[in-house]
Every structure is written in structure tokens, then in C-alpha cells.
Amino acid sequence: MRDAVTTLIKNYDVAGRYFDRNAIDSLKSYFESGTARVQAAATINSNAAAIVKQAGSKLFEELPELIRPGGNAYTTRRYAACLRDMDYYLRYATYALVAGNTNVLDERVLQGLRETYNSLSVPIGPTVRGVQIMKDIAKELVASAGVGNTAFVDEPFDHITRELSETDV
Numbered sequence: 001m002r003d004a005v006t007t008l009i010k011n012y013d014v015a016g017r018y019f020d021r022n023a024i025d026s027l028k029s030y031f032e033s034g035t036a037r038v039q040a041a042a043t044i045n046s047n048a049a050a051i052v053k054q055a056g057s058k059l060f061e062e063l064p065e066l067i068r069p070g071g072n073a074y075t076t077r078r079y080a081a082c083l084r085d086m087d088y089y090l091r092y093a094t095y096a097l098v099a100g101n102t103n104v105l106d107e108r109v110l111q112g113l114r115e116t117y118n119s120l121s122v123p124i125g126p127t128v129r130g131v132q133i134m135k136d137i138a139k140e141l142v143a144s145a146g147v148g149n150t151a152f153v154d155e156p157f158d159h160i161t162r163e164l165s166e167t168d169v
Ligand SMILES: CCC1=C(C)/C(=C/C2=NC(=C\c3[nH]c(/C=C4\NC(=O)[C@H](C)[C@H]4CC)c(C)c3CCC(=O)O)/C(CCC(=O)O)=C2C)NC1=O
Pocket: 066, 071, 072, 073, 078, 079, 081, 082, 083, 085, 086, 088, 089, 108, 109, 113, 116, 120, 122, 123, 126, 127, 130
């Protein structure tokens, strides 16, 4: 698992080079955004259950066929599995926010996920929609917690979306 700093060190070490201007700039930007990253993660943490619940309701309101007979989230067990998946995405997104790097998502969440979903007929499009709804809710909360520029919050959610759908957002 890597973060913004260890990734940079790894790249420069492989080349046997001291940090250059680019490296220093990216380190500066990582540390300058540190407080905002931690605050975003803390805000999401303390609202996690509500974010998942609200996003689930919105998703099933938009796509009611998911929870009707024949839908992938139909039956209590599968409904619960769907919300649990959303909770995984949200929790790992907070790790990635703090790390300033999406590697933790690749290693712990996304590896093999498409294949699992395909084998269980879990629909990718609606899953991605659920991730995007959580992103919007999380960004609003982070903004109301006083973080000025919340653009960085997009990163992990859009990464999950891209990797799951293998297309650009
Ligand atoms: C931490 C990393 C991690 C992830 C990401 C993960 C995902 C994951 N989701 C699964 C199932 C599932 N995932 C869903 C999700 C959905 N169905 C829908 O219609 C919606 C669109 C969507 C919710 C947004 C459902 C319904 C199942 C159960 C499918 C089944 O058993 O038939 C399964 C199969 C095993 C199980 O049921 O637990 C895995 C491995 N597991 C992990 O350990």
C-alpha cells in the first residue's frame, strides 16, 4: 500500500535521483492540503452511516427495479450486501483521501472486483451511480465543515468509478 510520499520516494529511488523541483512541488502540495484531507476524512467518518443510508435511498429511488423481484438488490440479504459494498467504497475512499493516493483502492478494493460482480450479476452502472451519489453527499458535508476547495474529494470516488467501468468519467 502506498501514499503520495512513498510513491514519490519510490520513483526517485528507482532513478537514483535527489528530489527535483517537481518532486518538491508535489510534496509541498501534499502537505499543504494535509489538514483539508484529514478534515474531509473526519467529516465523512462521523457521517458514514448516514451517507450510505441516504445514498442507498437515492439510488433505489432512481432505479427502483434494483429492489424489485429479479433485481440484483432484491431480498434482504442482497439489499444488505449492496449497502455494505457502498460502505466499503466510502471507508476506503477516506483512506485514499488521507493517503493522497488511490493505491489502497486498487490493492484492497478493486482487484478482481469486476470479475466478482460479473459472476454475481451485480450491475456495474448502478454501482457506479451509487458511488457518485456518495461523492456528492460527502462533498456537501465536507464543504459545510468549512473546507474551502473540495475538488480533491472527487479523486477516490472517480477512481473507483473509472476502474469499475473502465471508461472515463
Ligand atoms: C473491501 C473490498 C470488498 C468489496 C468491494 C466487496 C464486494 C462484494 N460484493 C459482493 C456481493 C454483492 N454486491 C451487491 C451490490 C449491489 N447490487 C446492486 O444491485 C447494487 C447496484 C449494488 C449496491 C450498490 C450485491 C447485491 C451482492 C450480493 C450478490 C449475490 O450474492 O447475489 C461480493 C460477493 C460476496 C459477498 O456477497 O459478500 C463481494 C466480494 N467485498 C470486499 O471484501
